[in-house]
Amino acid sequence: MDPILIGLIGLGILFLLFFLGMPISFAMAFVGCLGYSYLVSPSAGIKILVRDFFTQFNSYPLTVISTFVLMGNYAFAAGITNKLYQSSHKIFGSQKGGLAITTLFTSAGFAAICGSTAATVATVGKIAYPEMKSFKYNNLLSTGVIAASATLGILIPPSTIFIVYGIMTEQSIGKLFIAGIIPGLLLTFIFLLIIIALCAIKPELAPGGNPTPLKEKLKALFNIWEIILLFVITMGGLFIGWFTPTQAGSIGAIGALLIGLFTKKLTWNNFQNATIDGVRVACMILFLIAGATIFSHFLAITRLPFIMIDFIKSTSLSTTSILILIIIFYLVAGCFIDAMALIVLTIPIFYPLIKSLGVDPIWFGVIIVLVSQIGVISPPVGVNAYVMKGIAPEVPLSTIFSGSIIFSIGIIITTIIIIIFPSLATWLPRILKW
Numbered sequence: 001m002d003p004i005l006i007g008l009i010g011l012g013i014l015f016l017l018f019f020l021g022m023p024i025s026f027a028m029a030f031v032g033c034l035g036y037s038y039l040v041s042p043s044a045g046i047k048i049l050v051r052d053f054f055t056q057f058n059s060y061p062l063t064v065i066s067t068f069v070l071m072g073n074y075a076f077a078a079g080i081t082n083k084l085y086q087s088s089h090k091i092f093g094s095q096k097g098g099l100a101i102t103t104l105f106t107s108a109g110f111a112a113i114c115g116s117t118a119a120t121v122a123t124v125g126k127i128a129y130p131e132m133k134s135f136k137y138n139n140l141l142s143t144g145v146i147a148a149s150a151t152l153g154i155l156i157p158p159s160t161i162f163i164v165y166g167i168m169t170e171q172s173i174g175k176l177f178i179a180g181i182i183p184g185l186l187l188t189f190i191f192l193l194i195i196i197a198l199c200a201i202k203p204e205l206a207p208g209g210n211p212t213p214l215k216e217k218l219k220a221l222f223n224i225w226e227i228i229l230l231f232v233i234t235m236g237g238l239f240i241g242w243f244t245p246t247q248a249g250s251i252g253a254i255g256a257l258l259i260g261l262f263t264k265k266l267t268w269n270n271f272q273n274a275t276i277d278g279v280r281v282a283c284m285i286l287f288l289i290a291g292a293t294i295f296s297h298f299l300a301i302t303r304l305p306f307i308m309i310d311f312i313k314s315t316s317l318s319t320t321s322i323l324i325l326i327i328i329f330y331l332v333a334g335c336f337i338d339a340m341a342l343i344v345l346t347i348p349i350f351y352p353l354i355k356s357l358g359v360d361p362i363w364f365g366v367i368i369v370l371v372s373q374i375g376v377i378s379p380p381v382g383v384n385a386y387v388m389k390g391i392a393p394e395v396p397l398s399t400i401f402s403g404s405i406i407f408s409i410g411i412i413i414t415t416i417i418i419i420i421f422p423s424l425a426t427w428l429p430r431i432l433k434w
Contacts, residue, residue: 004303006039007298008304024337025284029290033046053290065282067248074271077267077273080227080256085128086223099137100141102128104188108152108184111150111156117150119153120150121388122391124146137207139395143388143399143403145195145403158177158249162180163245164285164343167289168292168344169361178428179425179426186417187410226263233251234255285340288340295348296348299348305349308349319357326354333346339373342372363418373411382404388400
């Protein structure tokens with residue numbers, strides 16, 4: 001049978017397995033191994049399955065995922081997130097929609113040491129939702145802002161998706177991290193404008209809080225020294241060139257533990273739970289990468305990616321038109337496949353294409369991370385909404401989705417701005433000579 005046809009059949013089986021509920025990493029490994037066995041030989045298929053799993057789990061560069069995941073978990077266990085929220089509340093809580101603004105900036109701050117959207121929802125949501133509920137915030141705004149602002153976790157460095165993208169495309173993780181800073185701050189600002197606009201149009205969504213003296217606000221700024229110190233040491237050391245990404249994550253994880261011990265917030269039980277959860281998340285990501293590697297080897301021998309490149313090049317479409325089509329694909333597919341899984345699955349297909357078109361891979365990485373964020377807050381997958389539902393079981397899922405989708409407008413606006421002004425993503429890496 002023709003390898004191209006086998007490749008198409010393989011893609012069809014893969015999506016069928018997704019629909020049936022098989023874990024995405026296992027589905028990619030299964031279809032990749034099966035297809036490779038058919039096209040080459042059963043022994044070759046088994047060998048590539050064993051080799052790729054061993055290679056990925058034995059890869060030193062991939063330890064960067066484990067270290068940054070652990071840093072975020074240990075920061076939460078050390079109580080840093082609680083202090084961050086309390087300080088933000090004192091600064092912004094007195095304004096109309098102040099608690100929503102507090103939640104936004106807390107999520108942005110936690111994203112700077114976490115790198116995971118679901119972890120940010122779970123961490124910030126447990127603190128922010130009861131607070132907004134006690135102040136009689138409308139569930140549409142309170143749950144929506146928690147789910148949506150957590151998307152900053154995969155844009156503001158460190159980002160686990162940037163790490164995975166960098167490893168799969170052999171791009172500098174440091175460059176990707178620094179490229180996400182300005183777009184991340186821009187998205188935070190646009191989310192802020194959305195909150196202010198919603199509260200202006202419908203004041204009943206979010207009542208104002210009690211005013212806080214200036215002295216208290218200044219004291220609150222000082223109280224977030226832990227997160228500032230942790231970010232400056234890890235990201236500062238990485239950007240200056242003192243650490244490799246893996247070393248930066250390790251130092252960050254140790255730093256979070258030392259802060260927890262210094263402030264006496266870290267308990268043995270919290271340490272155990274944070275470690276177990278961190279290992280679980282890291283293993284999930286490693287399985288995804290291993291599965292995608294096996295599947296990409298299968299795609300390579302079918303020559304589907306190269307045939308797609310030749311076909312697209314033979315059309316009269318401009319590079320801009322092709323990029324717009326790719327972005328639309330990510331917007332639609334992100335509604336059905338988790339952001340991490342989507343990027344792992346599609347990079348072996350799209351990266352050779354954008355490379356052949358001369359597109360900056362760092363800029364492209366920022367764009368696809370941006371658009372894939374919409375998927376984590378959109379039905380039917382919308383993992384952030386489901387995590388939020390677990391925190392607020394009494395709130396209908398439709399309300400959570402409705403609230404978070406409002407903020408997806410901000411992601412679309414940010415994406416358009418980065419497309420029009422690509423230097424917003426490429427300027428910092430260029431001036432720092434990364």
